[in-house]
Amino acid sequence: MKGLYLLISPRFLGFRNQLVRSQNGKRKRIILMSGLGLAFCAGMFAVSCRVLIYFQSAEMIGDVLARHLLSMIILTFFSLLVFSHIITALSNLYLSGDLELCHSIPVDVEELFVSRAFFTVMDSSWMLIIFGLPVFMAYAYVYRPGPGFYFTVLHMNLAMVIIAAGIGILLTMILVHIFPAQRTRDIIMLLTVLMMGALYLLFRFMRPERLVDPEAFFTIAQYLNALKAPQSPYLPTQWITETVWGSLIGSRGGILFGVALTWTTAAALVVINVWVARAVYFEGFSKSQEAKKRRTGGGRVLDLFAKFITKLFGGDLGAVISKDIRTFFRDNTQWSQLLLLIALVVVYVYNFTVLPLDKSPIRLDFLQNILAFLNMGLAGFVLAAVSARFVFTAISAEGEAYWIIRSSPLSLKRYLWGKYFSFLLPMLVLAEILITLTNHLLEVSRFMMLLSSGTMFFMVFGIVALGIGYGALYPNFTCQNVAQVASGFGGVLFMIVSSLFIGMIIVLEAGPVYVLFISNVRGTPVTIYHWTLITLSFLAAFLINMVAIFWPMKMGLKALREYE
Amino acid sequence: MDMIKISDLTKVYKGLRAVDKINLKVGKGMVFGFLGPNGAGKTTTIKMMAGVLAPTEGQIIINGTNLAREPSKVKRWVGFIPDRPFVYEKLSGLEFLRFIAGLYGLDNSPSLRKKISELLDIFELSHWQQELVGSYSHGMKQRLVMCAALLHGPKVLIVDEPMVGLDPRGARLVKDMFRDQARMGTTIFMSTHSLQVAEEVCNEVAIIQEGKIIAEGTGDGLRRQAGVDGNLENIFLKLTEGKRIAHERSLSSN
Numbered sequence: 001m002k003g004l005y006l007l008i009s010p011r012f013l014g015f016r017n018q019l020v021r022s023q024n025g026k027r028k029r030i031i032l033m034s035g036l037g038l039a040f041c042a043g044m045f046a047v048s049c050r051v052l053i054y055f056q057s058a059e060m061i062g063d064v065l066a067r068h069l070l071s072m073i074i075l076t077f078f079s080l081l082v083f084s085h086i087i088t089a090l091s092n093l094y095l096s097g098d099l100e101l102c103h104s105i106p107v108d109v110e111e112l113f114v115s116r117a118f119f120t121v122m123d124s125s126w127m128l129i130i131f132g133l134p135v136f137m138a139y140a141y142v143y144r145p146g147p148g149f150y151f152t153v154l155h156m157n158l159a160m161v162i163i164a165a166g167i168g169i170l171l172t173m174i175l176v177h178i179f180p181a182q183r184t185r186d187i188i189m190l191l192t193v194l195m196m197g198a199l200y201l202l203f204r205f206m207r208p209e210r211l212v213d214p215e216a217f218f219t220i221a222q223y224l225n226a227l228k229a230p231q232s233p234y235l236p237t238q239w240i241t242e243t244v245w246g247s248l249i250g251s252r253g254g255i256l257f258g259v260a261l262t263w264t265t266a267a268a269l270v271v272i273n274v275w276v277a278r279a280v281y282f283e284g285f286s287k288s289q290e291a292k293k294r295r296t297g298g299g300r301v302l303d304l305f306a307k308f309i310t311k312l313f314g315g316d317l318g319a320v321i322s323k324d325i326r327t328f329f330r331d332n333t334q335w336s337q338l339l340l341l342i343a344l345v346v347v348y349v350y351n352f353t354v355l356p357l358d359k360s361p362i363r364l365d366f367l368q369n370i371l372a373f374l375n376m377g378l379a380g381f382v383l384a385a386v387s388a389r390f391v392f393t394a395i396s397a398e399g400e401a402y403w404i405i406r407s408s409p410l411s412l413k414r415y416l417w418g419k420y421f422s423f424l425l426p427m428l429v430l431a432e433i434l435i436t437l438t439n440h441l442l443e444v445s446r447f448m449m450l451l452s453s454g455t456m457f458f459m460v461f462g463i464v465a466l467g468i469g470y471g472a473l474y475p476n477f478t479c480q481n482v483a484q485v486a487s488g489f490g491g492v493l494f495m496i497v498s499s500l501f502i503g504m505i506i507v508l509e510a511g512p513v514y515v516l517f518i519s520n521v522r523g524t525p526v527t528i529y530h531w532t533l534i535t536l537s538f539l540a541a542f543l544i545n546m547v548a549i550f551w552p553m554k555m556g557l558k559a560l561r562e563y564e
Numbered sequence: 565m566d567m568i569k570i571s572d573l574t575k576v577y578k579g580l581r582a583v584d585k586i587n588l589k590v591g592k593g594m595v596f597g598f599l600g601p602n603g604a605g606k607t608t609t610i611k612m613m614a615g616v617l618a619p620t621e622g623q624i625i626i627n628g629t630n631l632a633r634e635p636s637k638v639k640r641w642v643g644f645i646p647d648r649p650f651v652y653e654k655l656s657g658l659e660f661l662r663f664i665a666g667l668y669g670l671d672n673s674p675s676l677r678k679k680i681s682e683l684l685d686i687f688e689l690s691h692w693q694q695e696l697v698g699s700y701s702h703g704m705k706q707r708l709v710m711c712a713a714l715l716h717g718p719k720v721l722i723v724d725e726p727m728v729g730l731d732p733r734g735a736r737l738v739k740d741m742f743r744d745q746a747r748m749g750t751t752i753f754m755s756t757h758s759l760q761v762a763e764e765v766c767n768e769v770a771i772i773q774e775g776k777i778i779a780e781g782t783g784d785g786l787r788r789q790a791g792v793d794g795n796l797e798n799i800f801l802k803l804t805e806g807k808r809i810a811h812e813r814s815l816s817s818n
Binding site for chain 1: 577614615616617618635636637639640642644646648650651652654655659662663664665666667668669670671696712
């Protein structure tokens with residue numbers, strides 16, 4: 001046990017030191033991130049309460065829906081927990097830098113395994129608190145259960161985490177036993193992305209908005225019968241749902257059996273994991289240090305592309321951009337995210353094909369104008385999200401090899417603008433596809449089509465500059481997985497600033513368009529006063545766009561020059 | 565003419581003076597050894613010379629040009645080999661060298677291809693040139709970075725701990741390469757922990773301690789300065805001893 005304590009202690013000491021010794025800037029980051037986390041929790045709580053109160057207003061079926069929702073939430077959490085444990089178990093058990101030291105010291109392999117499994121649980125489960133707590137508290141707020149509910153939620157969630165960890169870690173050990181850890185990581189990353197994309201598409205194509213459509217009520221009544229049927233009785237999530245629901249409504253029947261089933265499963269999985277670890281963990285760790293991918297892929301196609309890029313950008317920048325493209329397409333964790341992007345675009349466009357415009361009580365042309373504006377905002381937000389993942393991380397993607405750029409004759413200004421222009425073209429294409437396709441489905445007027453595509457065209461210049469600039473302001477050259485950089489402080493700040501930028505541009509354009517629309521409907525001419533306002537609005541939008549392009553690039557360049 | 569001239573170079577990290585007003589001159593074709601205990605300021609100085617780190621004060625003149633004023637021009641004359649060879653793992657060795665050639669503005673000409681091939685041969689990496697760098701060992705990555713640093717024919721080679729991670733054969737290769745380069749007129753500025761390497765390869769050395777140059781000159785000059793006979797190790801220990809003992813005393817008195 002002493003060995004176990006010693007193996008776990010560096011994590012706690014590191015965490016304590018980070019808290020105690022963090023400087024002012026870092027503390028501000030922690031405060032901002034905590035504030036955002038709390039705001040998210042509050043939002044989740046409010047939305048969950050609203051949904052549950054809405055369910056309760058429906059007699060007969062309210063409780064059935066609430067219970068079904070609870071079972072869906074628990075099943076989703078459980079699935080996410082299992083996947084999250086597989087991914088973090090890979091790095092904690094097989095790929096972490098400190099493992100060589102840990103395996104060389106005189107501790108039992110069980111102790112080492114348990115300590116790493118403990119880290120895995122800590123790393124994978126904290127999100128559950130942020131996402132789960134507000135939902136369970138919303139149930140408590142609406143149903144007003146006794147204190148037993150809170151205790152049940154606490155220990156059943158703990159059991160759920162242990163079961164998910166047990167399954168996730170066990171699967172990881174089996175996978176690494178079959179494949180080397182490096183390949184397993186690639187396979188799992190790819191599977192995760194495919195699964196997320198498939199789930200996202202599936203959920204959207206099920207058209208959940210039909211649930212609020214009264215005309216579809218007959219089919220819902222049939223659907224409710226299916227809802228009342230339980231999930232598989234062998235699923236731990238079913239036992240957890242039954243137990244939590246029972247304690248929520250004050251029913252005692254079957255609760256103890258559910259608790260016993262859940263906790264004995266959790267305990268059994270712990271024992272099985274330790275047994276399996278004793279048999280295969282060290283062997284897997286040993287294998288994980290072998291066999292990194294050796295062969296290059298797609299050489300000829302990439303060579304041709306590199307030649308084209310070099311002609312376009314010149315030798316030095318061409319070399320950087322070609323290197324970025326090669327790296328991107330050879331890293332499974334990178335290119336696979338394009339699949340998610342495609343799913344996002346497909347669903348975004350699909351949403352516009354199912355909009356019931358003809359059923360709206362509002363004038364169609366007016367509604368089309370409003371939706372076109374809303375569409376600009378949403379498409380802008382989609383572009384900002386895509387930029388957060390791909391553009392914002394472009395500087396950090398250099399990783400620890402950044403010294404090569406810094407010590408080369410390529411000036412940082414040219415480097416930064418080169419990165420900017422290399423992302424500009426694909427982002428412009430994406431933006432124009434999104435906006436023209438959706439506007440076409442909305443059947444908007446020619447004027448709105450021109451205005452939307454023009455606005456999006458210019459906004460992309462600002463969004464990409466914000467991405468590159470903030471990426472340079474908050475680079476992370478030491479992160480193992482560059483996709484994680486986007487979820488850090490700089491990435492969140494970039495999303496906030498770019499959302500504000502998009503919002504400002506749209507608000508500034510909404511006034512003039514409203515004036516023009518009204519004058520068109522009434523058949524009255526636009527006054528000089530209104531023309532002045534329209535000109536000023538567009539001028540302000542143009543100026544904001546210019547600031548969004550040059551200010552972050554300037555700040556980013558300064559930050560990179562001073563980076564140590 | 566001095567190929568490297570450093571004047572009052574200072575670097576302050578959050579109140580700590582890592583490098584404190586150092587002055588150095590290195591002539592053309594010299595191999596200059598930069599010695600010092602751990603944390604003395606060697607890597608910080610080297611990084612400033614390579615243009616990776618901005619100095620707090622002072623200036624670095626290379627081949628008569630100020631690095632701070634014309635960084636791109638100076639960097640074209642410099643080859644930098646850091647102590648840890650972080651490179652792009654998803655490129656093959658050959659692609660990495662072509663990438664470096666592009667950064668230094670070298671055309672993809674037959675002469676470049678010949679040079680790449682020669683360097684890969686010299687550093688015994690020809691067999692691995694199509695493999696991803698991620699699969700290379702530490703020593704192989706170090707040798708690849710050396711190829712990259714020599715690709716554009718630098719006038720000045722700045723090297724941080726060149727022998728770390730190299731096997732005896734690799735170490736011998738590097739020492740020979742330094743001598744050859746110096747003979748051809750390249751100036752080499754090299755930090756090292758290995759006093760044996762410094763003794764074998766360097767024409768002159770400087771010893772840095774707590775950010776300050778405490779001794780500088782040829783082996784004989786340093787012997788006179790330290791007042792001891794024998795090899796560089798004795799001189800080094802003698803020159804750095806006073807401060808070390810003072811440091812130990814202050815610790816033990818607490």
